[in-house]
Amino acid sequence: MIEEKPRAVRGDDSRGDDDSRGDNVLVAAEDLARDLAAFVVIDASVSFPKPRFDGDYRPESGLSAWSDAHIPGSVHVDLLGEFSAPDAPLHFTRPEPEHLAAALASIGSGPGTDIVVYDAGEMTWASRVWWMLRNIGIAARVLDGGLARWTELGLPVSSEPSEPRAGIEPADVTDHGLWRDRDDVLAVSAGTAPGTLLCALDPEHFAGTATTRYARRGRIPGSRNLPAKSLLDVGVLRTRSELAAQVESALAAAARPLVVYCGGGVSACLVALALVRIGHDDIAVYDGSLAEWAEDPTLPMISDDRRAV
Numbered sequence: 001m002i003e004e005k006p007r008a009v010r011g012d013d014s015r016g017d018d019d020s021r022g023d024n025v026l027v028a029a030e031d032l033a034r035d036l037a038a039f040v041v042i043d044a045s046v047s048f049p050k051p052r053f054d055g056d057y058r059p060e061s062g063l064s065a066w067s068d069a070h071i072p073g074s075v076h077v078d079l080l081g082e083f084s085a086p087d088a089p090l091h092f093t094r095p096e097p098e099h100l101a102a103a104l105a106s107i108g109s110g111p112g113t114d115i116v117v118y119d120a121g122e123m124t125w126a127s128r129v130w131w132m133l134r135n136i137g138i139a140a141r142v143l144d145g146g147l148a149r150w151t152e153l154g155l156p157v158s159s160e161p162s163e164p165r166a167g168i169e170p171a172d173v174t175d176h177g178l179w180r181d182r183d184d185v186l187a188v189s190a191g192t193a194p195g196t197l198l199c200a201l202d203p204e205h206f207a208g209t210a211t212t213r214y215a216r217r218g219r220i221p222g223s224r225n226l227p228a229k230s231l232l233d234v235g236v237l238r239t240r241s242e243l244a245a246q247v248e249s250a251l252a253a254a255a256r257p258l259v260v261y262c263g264g265g266v267s268a269c270l271v272a273l274a275l276v277r278i279g280h281d282d283i284a285v286y287d288g289s290l291a292e293w294a295e296d297p298t299l300p301m302i303s304d305d306r307r308a309v
Contacts, residue, residue: 022277025130026237027116027141029150032071040109041074042140044083044129045120045147051213057291059091065120071150072158074118075107079125082106083132090291092128092264094179097136101170104138108164111171118143118150122235124228127269131285134276136173142273145236180259180284182292186299188259189222196254197223200262200271201290208303214263216294218303226250226260228267231274244278261286261293 032039045062059080066076077083082103085093095103109115115133117140119125126142133140143150151157187193199219204210206225208218219225230246231238238246251258258275260268265287272283286293293299 022240022279024139025141025273025276026144028144029153029155032116032143033150033153033155036071036073039114039116040107041071042107042109042115042117042126042129043070043074043076043119043147044079044117044125045076046079046125048121051211054212054217055215056211057091057213062120062125067161068159069147069151069157070159070162071118071147072156072160073162075162075164077103077107077129079128083129090264090288092266094132094135094265094287097173097175098170100132100136101138101173104133105168105170106164108166108168110168113168115140116143117141118146120147122146122229122232122270123237123273124267124270127273128266131178131269131272135176135178136171137176138171138173148235178284179287181286182288182296182299184284185220185259185261185286185293189220189300191222194255195257195259196251197286198251198254198258198260198271199223199225200228200260200267201225202227202229205263208301208305212263212290212294214290214294216290216297216301217305218294218301220261220290220293221300221302223261224250224254226271228262228270231270237274237277240278243274247275247278247280257282257284259284259286261289263289264291265289 043066047060047062049058061078063076079092085095117126117129123146130140130142188195188197197220199206206219260271262268268285272285275283
């Protein structure tokens with residue numbers, strides 16, 4: 001597990017858990033507000049409407065919503081632009097470590113910077129950025145509950161543009177191997193490599209009975225299901241004891257490592273955040289997820305709805 005230095009804010013578990021594992025991955029809105037100027041605060045929001053029909057895939061930048069209302073001093077990053085790989089065939093493809101470090105420097109974040117990431121959704125976009133940073137050895141925190149929790153508490157928002165600090169040098173980074181690609185996942189699914197596939201989609205998408213954004217409905221053979229949305233309680237991450245019980249139920253006797261996937265490698269990162277929160281460090285995320293997998297008709301999928309496969 002990547003070592004994370006202590007933060008300036010107080011402990012990130014304001015709801016009474018006493019287990020110290022997984023600290024420094026979340027920050028409560030109240031704690032961030034007390035010391036806001038000490039952090040580079042990143043808004044990672046993306047607009048991603050629900051699919052109207054199979055294959056209806058319409059992600060859009062969240063810049064417009066950020067411009068209307070954001071945490072004061074925060075900087076919006078584009079997960080469809082500079083925070084993804086250039087010219088990649090799939091949206092949200094992870095950039096190379098050096099590319100990501102340069103993108104961070106361009107928004108005023110460099111070596112030693114304290115980073116908090118948030119979004120205006122259900123913490124999935126923020127978790128995606130957090131996981132990308134974790135993979136290159138840069139510690140960050142996700143704002144628990146995101147912008148919704150921040151505004152619920154009556155904390156200030158702004159529509160003023162933010163000016164990143166200039167002249168920041170990119171951090172010296174390396175790849176920590178927290179991602180998996182198609183062939184890795186195929187080997188786990190086929191039983192020729194150790195591990196367990198964990199699908200972060202909701203039960204209906206896991207079963208293949210709901211309209212999907214992707215080319216085919218269903219799941220990768222051998223998968224278990226731990227829906228990302230089930231890890232939240234009124235928009236914030238559940239307590240560690242609650243998360244541990246959910247994970248134990250979903251993953252009893254599961255082989256390690258855990259390889260988490262979803263539709264596009266985003267919700268999977270919220271599951272990864274929750275797993276790290278309760279002390280797991282044997283986790284990887286399938287970057288292409290079903291956006292890549294379902295597009296290739298030679299790759300197996302199973303569904304409770306036979307028409308979908």
